[in-house]
Structure formats: C-alpha cells, structure tokens
Amino acid sequence: MHEFSIVQSLLELVEEQARVYKAKEVKVIQLLVGVLSGVEPHLLELAFETIKEGTVAQRAELRIEVERLKLYCRECGKESEKEELNALCPHCQSLNTEIRGGQELLLKSLELEV
Amino acid sequence: MCKECGCSNHEELHEHKKALEVNKRVLEKNDLQAEENRRHFEEHSILAINLMSSPGAGKTSLLEKTIELLPEVRIGVIEGDLETDRDAQRIRTKGAPAYQITTGSACHLDAFMVHEGIHHLPLEKLQLVFIENVGNLVCPASYDVGAHLNVVLLSVVEGDDKPEKYPVMFRSAQLMLITKVDLLPYVEFSVDRAIASARRVNPHMDFIRLSTKTGEGLENWLDYLRLKMKVYRKSLV
Numbered sequence A: 001m002h003e004f005s006i007v008q009s010l011l012e013l014v015e016e017q018a019r020v021y022k023a024k025e026v027k028v029i030q031l032l033v034g035v036l037s038g039v040e041p042h043l044l045e046l047a048f049e050t051i052k053e054g055t056v057a058q059r060a061e062l063r064i065e066v067e068r069l070k071l072y073c074r075e076c077g078k079e080s081e082k083e084e085l086n087a088l089c090p091h092c093q094s095l096n097t098e099i100r101g102g103q104e105l106l107l108k109s110l111e112l113e114v
Numbered sequence B: 001m002c003k004e005c006g007c008s009n010h011e012e013l014h015e016h017k018k019a020l021e022v023n024k025r026v027l028e029k030n031d032l033q034a035e036e037n038r039r040h041f042e043e044h045s046i047l048a049i050n051l052m053s054s055p056g057a058g059k060t061s062l063l064e065k066t067i068e069l070l071p072e073v074r075i076g077v078i079e080g081d082l083e084t085d086r087d088a089q090r091i092r093t094k095g096a097p098a099y100q101i102t103t104g105s106a107c108h109l110d111a112f113m114v115h116e117g118i119h120h121l122p123l124e125k126l127q128l129v130f131i132e133n134v135g136n137l138v139c140p141a142s143y144d145v146g147a148h149l150n151v152v153l154l155s156v157v158e159g160d161d162k163p164e165k166y167p168v169m170f171r172s173a174q175l176m177l178i179t180k181v182d183l184l185p186y187v188e189f190s191v192d193r194a195i196a197s198a199r200r201v202n203p204h205m206d207f208i209r210l211s212t213k214t215g216e217g218l219e220n221w222l223d224y225l226r227l228k229m230k231v232y233r234k235s236l237v
Helices: A003-020 A041-051 B028-043 B059-069 B086-093 B111-118 B167-172 B181-186 B191-201 B218-236
Strands: A025-034 A061-067 A069-073 A079-082 A097-101 A105-113 B017-025 B047-052 B075-081 B098-102 B128-132 B149-155 B175-179 B206-209
Touching (some): A003 A025, A003 A041, A003 A105, A003 B017, A003 B028, A025 A041, A041 A061, B028 B047, B028 B111, B047 B059, B047 B218, B059 B075, B059 B086, B059 B128, B059 B218, B075 B086, B075 B111, B086 B098, B098 B111, B191 B206, B206 B218
Parallel strands (some): A025 A061, B047 B128, B075 B098, B149 B175, B175 B206
Antiparallel strands (some): A069 A079, A069 A097, A105 B017
16 A cells, blocks of 8 residues: 555645745645546545644645546547546447546645645 | 734735645656656666566566576666565576665655665666566556556466456556466466456557466567667667
C-alpha cells in the first residue's frame, strides 16, 4: 500500500501552500483521484487520518472527487465513460481507443483559514 | 470588533477564509525528479528500463541472463528490495555494477531513490541501466522513476487474467514479458488469454514469451533491447 507515501507528498504540497498564504490552518483539501491513478480513495482517507496529526491540516476535511475512466474511440469517434477499467469502446468494441480521463491525481483546491 | 479573530481594524473586507485553486499533481515533485533522472541518463546516452512484476516472476534471473548474453553492452543495475542486498550481489557476480536500494517498508521505488542509485553507478561507463523495482503489481505503477521504458513481467504460475486485475500496472508498461514458459505444461495458463487480457487494458503493448531456464524467447528479448537502444540513440542526436 503506497497511499501513505502519496499522503506524505500531498501534505508537503498543502503545507507549502499554507506557508505561502500564511494560513493558520487548512479547512478543506479537495482532491481529484482518477480510477486509473493506482490510488484507492478509502486507503487514502485512512492514511490521511493517520498522518495529518500535528500538521497544519490536522483538522482538515479531505474531499475526494473520483475521476472516471473516459475513452475516445478512433474507430467510431464516440467518447464514453465506463466502469470497467479496460480500453474497449463500449459502443463498437474497438480497442483503437485513447484514454482521455481517469489517470489524474490532483490537489485541486484548498480552503484556508488565514 | 470582529468576533472571529478579535481584530478591530475592519468592518468590511475582512476575510478569514480563503478558497485557493491549486491544481497541482500530488506527485509533482516525484515527476520533476523523474525528469531530472531521465536527463542524467540522456547526458550519458544511457537507455533506462524499469522492470516491474510481482515477487518471484523472475526479474533478477532475467537480468543475470541478459548480462551474460549481451557482453557487448555495458549494463548497470539499480536494485529495489524491502530488505537484503542479495539481488545486487547476484548481479555483481555476473560482472555488472549494481546498487542496492533497500526501501525498508516502502513497497515501490520513487524517483528520489532511483536518483540516489544513479549517483552510485559509474554512468560514464554504461549504455543500459535496468531499474529492478520492488516486487509488487500495484504500487510501483503510480511512480515515474525516470526510465525510458517500463517492462512488466508476468510468470505463467501467476494466472493469465492478471492484466485486467492490475490494469494500472499493465497500462504503464510498453512491453509484457511472459516468463517461465517452460512451466506451461504444468499450469492452467494460456498465453493467448494473457495477451488478450493485456490488450484489453493496453492495446499498444508488445509481448515476448520466454524462459531463462530453457533459453526460449531470450533472443527475442535481446533483439528488443538492441532495437530500443538503437532507436533511443538516434533520438538523442
């Protein structure tokens, strides 16, 4: 489980931003987690609860928005979102597709108490 | 007086909360270091390949054979394991420089660990560096370590449906090596099913089946390496 490492990187980013804006504390952390990012949201939450103690984000709420898998099919030209994590176009079953969403692991925004 | 903070010099424009758009990749620092690693390799015209698999799929055995069968290529290895430097010793016995990273409890290599490894290898003497990642089909897939190619090994004792069970890993690789094919008569593993499964998650993937025991497929692997090194060196000029 690498979610602890991920949360450490996240908290570094958050603390950096908090310093820049001289925040007293961080209220909300908004994350975007792609289904193909390799990160499990509930493990991320668990790791966050454990590591946040003693940081500027110790009372912060972690909000995770899941980014779904988005495919573009070069065969039929359709864009689709799907649950199954494979590259098959759900319309024409072609594998001639490209992934256009679902791979991000982003710190989207913060709410700071300044 | 402001009830929230107790300050007195404002009636209007007093903001206690600040909403901040950040939009940064969580692994931004790792990714920057990975770019830096690639630059280090490129300065020395070294092709770097990240090998990933579950534990026991045969990464170290493959490297031993590769070093043996490619004497004309100067190879170095960065080894990642939770504990022991046994793998690095195995590589050194074959005459190639190897640096062992012991990650302790970390289940993957990141770009910073690999950077440390880079500075312990005689880069000026090398043409090809393998980064043997920690045996794990999950965590290493999230980390760019600064290699030019990702290769995933799937041994025939593991089951041919693994690619769709670990889509992030099998998507991250350009080549899948199906290893230990000498054991095919004894296991319920279909090479065709494994390839079909991998294609569904990664339509552009290449495949080689091989056995370090019988030597089957090794020539294809060596040809693959020779080709990739040629293409890589051309891309540098």
